[in-house]
Each structure stands twice: as C-alpha cells, then as structure tokens.
Amino acid sequence: MTQVICTVDMVLLTLHEERLKVALLKRDREPFKGVAALPGGFVHTNEDHDVRDAAMRVLKEKTGIDAPYLEQLATFSGAARDPRGWSLSIAHYALVSYEVIDRAGHPDVKLVSVDRSLSLPFDHRLILETAVSRLRSKSQYSSLPCYLAGETFTLPQLQKVYEILMGEPLNKVSFRRKITEMDMLEAIDGEFESAGAHRPAQLYRLKPHFKKQLQLLERGL
Amino acid sequence: MTQVICTVDMVLLTLHEERLKVALLKRDREPFKGVAALPGGFVHTNEDHDVRDAAMRVLKEKTGIDAPYLEQLATFSGAARDPRGWSLSIAHYALVSYEVIDRAGHPDVKLVSVDRSLSLPFDHRLILETAVSRLRSKSQYSSLPCYLAGETFTLPQLQKVYEILMGEPLNKVSFRRKITEMDMLEAIDGEFESAGAHRPAQLYRLKPHFKKQLQLLERGL
Known part of the structure; x- marks a missing residue:
C-alpha cells in the first residue's frame, strides 16, 4: 500500500475594487511549475502541531501573509487530483482585507476575481468554488x-x-x-x-x- | 520528516428509544484493543477512490452496515491524538434508522446515547461532539x-x-x-x-x- 501525500491548500479571499478575489501564487516547482494556483504545501510532522498550524505556516512561508482568521474547509482526496500519486489536501480558507495583501507585497501573488472562469491546476477550482460557496452562505449568519x-x-x-x-x-x-x-x-x-x-x-x-x-x-x- | 498516518473515522448515528445514539465498536487491535470507539481504519490507496470511499468501505467492513447518506465532517489531526504517531483522521458522519443497525446485528457494535458522558479513545469524543453539533444545527435547515x-x-x-x-x-x-x-x-x-x-x-x-x-x-x- 503506497503512502498518502498529505498537503494543505489555502484559499485566501479578499475584497478589492468591490469584488471578491482570491490570491493565487505562481508555483515555484513541479508539478505545474510557473502556473498560478492556491498557495499550498506538505504537512510537516516535525514542525506542525496540526493541519491548521500547517495551513498557517504554508500561507506565511509562501506569501508572507498572516491571517488572523482561518477555517478548515474540507478535505479533498483521491488518486487523480495530484500527478505525484494518491493525495489529500486539507483545504482551509482565510479572509483578510486588501491592505494586508498589499502590505505583504509578494511579487508572485496575484488577485483574481472569483467570478472569472478560472483554470487552475489540481482540483483547485473545486476547492475555490467550495470556499466561495461556504463564505457566501455563512455570511448570512455570522460576522x-x-x-x-x-x-x-x-x-x-x-x-x-x-x-x-x-x-x-x-x-x-x-x-x-x-x-x-x-x-x-x-x-x-x-x-x-x-x-x-x-x-x-x-x-x-x-x-x-x-x-x-x-x-x-x-x-x- | 515522518509520514502522516491517514485514517477515516465514522460517526454512525441513529435514533433508538427516542434518543440520539452513536454506534461504538469494540476495537480488535492495538492501540486501545478491546475498548469501544468510533469505527475507523486506514485509507487504502490501492482500493479507495477517495476518503469518502474509504469511510464507506471501513464502515461496511467493520460493522456490516451500508449507509446511503454520509457526509464529511472535518479532519482531526496532530502529533498527540494517536499513540502511533502524527496522524490525521478524516471524520465522516452517517445517519441510519435503528432497523439498519439491528438488521446488521454485529455482536461488537453497541449503541450509546450521545448525551451520556462518554470516555472514548483518541480524540473520538471531540469528533462525536462535532458530529452531533453539526447534525443538530443542520436539522433546522434540511432533510x-x-x-x-x-x-x-x-x-x-x-x-x-x-x-x-x-x-x-x-x-x-x-x-x-x-x-x-x-x-x-x-x-x-x-x-x-x-x-x-x-x-x-x-x-x-x-x-x-x-x-x-x-x-x-x-x-x-
């Protein structure tokens, strides 16, 4: 039985120019090197207390951004979603104001409207759609x-x-x-x-x- | 970096004698051999299409029960929750009528009221509480x-x-x-x-x- 590849992916959402946008990061390694994707990375058992911790660390390391509020979204999994093998991604989403992203000023981060029809690697499009739908339905009932x-x-x-x-x-x-x-x-x-x-x-x-x-x-x- | 132990756990809920009850299964191996716990098992990358598939397979193999409706609850993770090492459990919950559990008739499955103060191995108590709270809040808005x-x-x-x-x-x-x-x-x-x-x-x-x-x-x- 082969090992499961364990990753976290982060849907970082913000409002800019009166639109809900997601932060995409140009990938610096294979697979999909150079392609814009949700920031993500492996779970590091030697330093992450749990997957929430992993998600915060990955976001900080890859984009320079601290998100005070983040939430686990869902786990996406299977043999086909990652060319490296059977994998799972514990997806999280975080909300920050535009100023936080602007201040971090990462050159490879770009903001894209979630309403655009985006082509994203892995199953990141499904993850993004799930996050946006969760945010919209939760907005009605929360802060x-x-x-x-x-x-x-x-x-x-x-x-x-x-x-x-x-x-x-x-x-x-x-x-x-x-x-x-x-x-x-x-x-x-x-x-x-x-x-x-x-x-x-x-x-x-x-x-x-x-x-x-x-x-x-x-x-x- | 050590590997992550990937498991699924299943919160199987039913109504019996006008109470909401959870199905616990006596564990047949270490850790916690002989102790009643949520039915769970490893993700099998060679046979499970995804974690939902793993959860259905584990439930069927361990209790003989098919649950037509099940839902991913959340992923529980960390270094401390399983004595074998850094692990994560993608917890699912399923709802069946009492007849389904009764018909399966597994000798090591017992039904326990969720309102009882249960002592459970791993972080199963937290998983159970999360499932019950999800069910109760979702009941108001769904079938x-x-x-x-x-x-x-x-x-x-x-x-x-x-x-x-x-x-x-x-x-x-x-x-x-x-x-x-x-x-x-x-x-x-x-x-x-x-x-x-x-x-x-x-x-x-x-x-x-x-x-x-x-x-x-x-x-x-």
Whole structure:
C-alpha cells in the first residue's frame, strides 16, 4: 500500500475594487511549475502541531501573509487530483482585507476575481468554488464578512461588504439591528470618516474577542 | 520528516428509544484493543477512490452496515491524538434508522446515547461532539433528520424525529408547511398506519432523489 501525500491548500479571499478575489501564487516547482494556483504545501510532522498550524505556516512561508482568521474547509482526496500519486489536501480558507495583501507585497501573488472562469491546476477550482460557496452562505449568519472590511470601517462600508458577498442590497435598518444583535463591534472614540456631503460617519472595529472567533446569528440577515 | 498516518473515522448515528445514539465498536487491535470507539481504519490507496470511499468501505467492513447518506465532517489531526504517531483522521458522519443497525446485528457494535458522558479513545469524543453539533444545527435547515426515520414513516413520526434532534417541540402547522416546501416526500399509495384511537395516518417515504442527496430549506424550521 503506497503512502498518502498529505498537503494543505489555502484559499485566501479578499475584497478589492468591490469584488471578491482570491490570491493565487505562481508555483515555484513541479508539478505545474510557473502556473498560478492556491498557495499550498506538505504537512510537516516535525514542525506542525496540526493541519491548521500547517495551513498557517504554508500561507506565511509562501506569501508572507498572516491571517488572523482561518477555517478548515474540507478535505479533498483521491488518486487523480495530484500527478505525484494518491493525495489529500486539507483545504482551509482565510479572509483578510486588501491592505494586508498589499502590505505583504509578494511579487508572485496575484488577485483574481472569483467570478472569472478560472483554470487552475489540481482540483483547485473545486476547492475555490467550495470556499466561495461556504463564505457566501455563512455570511448570512455570522460576522465572517467583517474580516474583509479592514481594521476600521463605517457601518455603510460594512453593509457594502455584506452586500457584495450576498449579491443583493440589504435593508439598512434591519442590517443595523442584526449587527447590534451580534454585539461584536466597538465604536472608536472620536474617530469619524468624512463622507463627502454627508455627516461624518463613526468608525468601528471588531471587539478584540472576535478577531479570531466568529460570532453567529440565530436568524440570518 | 515522518509520514502522516491517514485514517477515516465514522460517526454512525441513529435514533433508538427516542434518543440520539452513536454506534461504538469494540476495537480488535492495538492501540486501545478491546475498548469501544468510533469505527475507523486506514485509507487504502490501492482500493479507495477517495476518503469518502474509504469511510464507506471501513464502515461496511467493520460493522456490516451500508449507509446511503454520509457526509464529511472535518479532519482531526496532530502529533498527540494517536499513540502511533502524527496522524490525521478524516471524520465522516452517517445517519441510519435503528432497523439498519439491528438488521446488521454485529455482536461488537453497541449503541450509546450521545448525551451520556462518554470516555472514548483518541480524540473520538471531540469528533462525536462535532458530529452531533453539526447534525443538530443542520436539522433546522434540511432533510437530514429524515435519514433517521426509517424507510416509511407518518408525518407525526417525522415531526418527533425533528423534535428529538432539535430538543424542542415544534408547531405542527408550520412543521408541515416546511416539509411541504422541501418537497422531498411522497405518500405511499394506500399505506396507512393505524394510530390507536386516531384516524389511520398516511405513510410517506423519501423521494428516490433524496435518498442520497440532502434537501435544504432557505429559512429554518
């Protein structure tokens, strides 16, 4: 019986130019050398505490990015998905604001809209589609979209993030009621963003507890 | 770098005596020989098409049970969970009616209420808790509980199954509206179950399409 090849792959998602985008990395080795793919790598039993740890390490090593919030997506497996042999990839997804990716400034990382019809190596397209679908359905019931909104944001900006993910306009009053219900934001004392002709808008940030921990809603948005 | 030990574990859930129970199997080898645990085994790269296939094979080989519906739960991993070394288990869960387990009649399988404080080897307790929590939250939004209800059932019987999983009584009218909305049941011509002093109740079964495929509800029960 041959050994199973154990890898992790990372779907790193962000919002840029009002679109949900995924970070692809040009592969620096075979198979598929030079091709843009999800950042991934082998599980290292000598240094990874578990597969979550492996996913964080691989993301950091390959792209220079730390993702405060990441989640296991699913395990993809089989004889055919990797030309090297029977393999499995424990796929994770992470959400960061565009600034985090921009700041890391990795030359081989590029952001591509998830709505484009992408041709990706391995089964990365399936992994990506699974992640996007998970994010979209979870957005309705959780604080997940907040991780895309940056360090600080106004409520209109946050509503826009939710709307882009959910693909539909949201009612402002009910959106604010749900956000209040989740009790995950704190207003930043004295910080406002001027909004053109409008009254300056209060800036908010996630309460520290929710930077790495999701908040859930009983009933969706 | 040492190899990763790749296994699958199966959380097989059923309803018996109005309780949600898990099937435990006495282990026939070390580690933990003789101890009751979730049925599990190694991924066999020479015969398993993927990990789902491995989970179905292991369940069938170890307990004699075929589960029409099973789902990947999550992957549990690390250096400490298995005394043999750095390992991962791609855990799956499956739902069957009590009759299926009873019919298989495996002498080393026992059913234990998931609400009992169980001491289990490896990280099986965490795997079990994750499965039960997934089932309970998904019950509200899907046809998942139907797999526990047996081949045929009346609507009151099905409602009871949902109520046991969700831990609360449900309103009969709204339950029936949601079930109708899911459009997953078919009445069996001329089959009724007599219900004591009551009018005999129509028997239903899942439409063939939904025997292996979940039906989802937009808004929960």
